[in-house]
Amino acid sequence: MKILVTGGAGFIGSAVIRKAVSLGHEVVNLDALTYAANLENVATVARSPFYRFEKVDIRDRLALDSVFATHHPDAVMHLAAESHVDRSIDGPSDFIETNITGTFNMLEAARTYWAGRGKPDNFRFHHISTDEVYGSLDETGQFTEDTGYDPRSPYSASKAASDHLVRAWGETYGLPVLLTNCSNNYGPYHFPEKLIPVVIIRALSGESIPIYGDGGNVRDWLYVEDHADALLAVLEKGAVGRAYNIGGENEVKNIDLVHTICAELDTLRPGGAPHNQLITFVPDRPGHDRRYAIDPERIRTEIGWRPSVTVKEGLAMTVRWYLNNEDWWRPLLARQGVGKRLGVKP
Template sequence: MSAELYWKDKRILVTGGAGFIGAEIVRQLSHLNVKRIVVLDKLTYAADLRRLDSVKDNYSLKKVALEDSSAVQDAFQEAQPDIVIHAAAESHVDRSIDGPEDFVQSNIVGTFNLLHAALSFWTEKGKPSQFRFLHISTDEIYGSLGEAGFFDETSPYDPRSPYSASKAASDHLVKAWWHTYKLPVITTNCGNNYGPWQFPEKLIPLMVANAIDGKPLPLYGDGQQVREWIHVTDHVSALLLAIEKGSTGETYLIGSGEEKTNRSVVEGICDRLHQKHPDKKTFSDLIAYVQDRPGHDQRYALDASKFRSKTGWSPKNTFEQGLIDTVDWYVENQLWWRQIQAEKYHQERLGIF
């Protein structure tokens, strides 16, 4: 079945649709022939409806905290979804160290409430075969790798931070609702996302902003931690394929194969900024090593062969070009992130214990 035919007249409920990944989901869905998109979002500090300005006529918004079980139940009755895409999550590791309770409430209790509402709705509707519940998770639930090897779908869970522990718990709840109730769920786990519109506490936008302003570029520890990076547009295209072509009850790792040290990412940012501003001093001189994050994982890397074999997906963006395009976007959209810095996030370093 073609993508156009699959998505035709579908009603979609997207949690966290005003967030970085969630908004890209809404933007990509808006180009498909869906019937309705309903966004559930708590509208926390990391949400921003400006991410959806280009598609503002293509969705409806309900301000809902997933911790509010009755509000979640009401949202299902209003949205009448064929597909639920669960992107909402507290996701910043430093914030989870500083305030873990929010992560427990949002990621664990919120996911439970969503599953409970989804099961009630699905059962009430006669358990339609086309219903899907996509749960978007992270590679951090697997813990840390050494210099060699990859995570795959059989890797044991070994979370090391309050954030990853809360996401691991949500994964287990989703799998339990499949095994116990046969709710048609699919789980995906992915690496570090990057791209335009990412909240400026994350590595790439934070470093661009600091470099432009001549501030230190703080790297945890020795900066040699390895992450697998994927452009948000590639990740979301994979998520939609997981819904179209994935099997219910399955977990799929979505990976680009683009492993980079934090140091090399920051150096790439500095190189691009120097190309744009050759008259300024070397931006890499601003790199500063700071006290390492507690429980900092050394390396993540994903074996995505199961997902690629199932769907035929492959990323369109190389990290090198994607990073250039992303740096350029933040340079050209300083008004957006400077307003956030003024109102929501003052570049304070979180997570010191």
């Protein structure tokens, strides 16, 4: 296939591109190169004849039309989004413009292109979203594809709105859409404002490791390369109009996750051990969801996919990657907002 990937210079998008190119797909990477994007994430495939790059903002409809007309994709994998909850608390307008208006533009550009080519049956618009649209769970239960939406942050609300747009374009216009909602991703090339890279980088620097609230928030952790594999499997095998939840089957409390990372660093960089002495509890962020958990039954039975990496294995690989790739993450620390406490506005 020729796949148009939006947000392909980001964390998850770049993993999708690396995987897709390795499988022989042609890929067009569409990215505006905002603060969290980094073309170094796709450096390993940048010279491949199967890879092209277009610097385009999904808020620019005319530019999107030009990309479709130039490259004639067989499928769209729409990952471009503002995704950091803390930033959405401080500046929600960027999330509304990119995640909602940008998705609307992508749907309309894709629909125009698809209709203009005679509405081919094999075209797909795959929208990649988050389990945060479902809200927060108590100590038991899991999210299914039928769980009602209950977003609690500007970020999750904007993603919920984009999900609804995708479904509406499928129902109203017949656009062949697919939706996936994933749990928390981690792994190589994770932008250094998210929890796991923050813990690793601050521990290596001997700085305090901030833990929101009591550290009891639970997340289901999904290794990013497993996620890329799942997304491509859904693109190829998913039923049109169907949604699939993608989880790592690795529920862990934040505090336990941090202790695991510290223990790994104690082994690999014993000079700073014990790194868990750097843990500092800080005031929680507003509207912090307590627990996420995904029921993966649908993707397991209909697509035949399940994760291959346990959280213990994935964290060990991730820590080693950051230790071996300081030249990748060190320059990113100077980008706007990185290293600062965000999302504390009342």
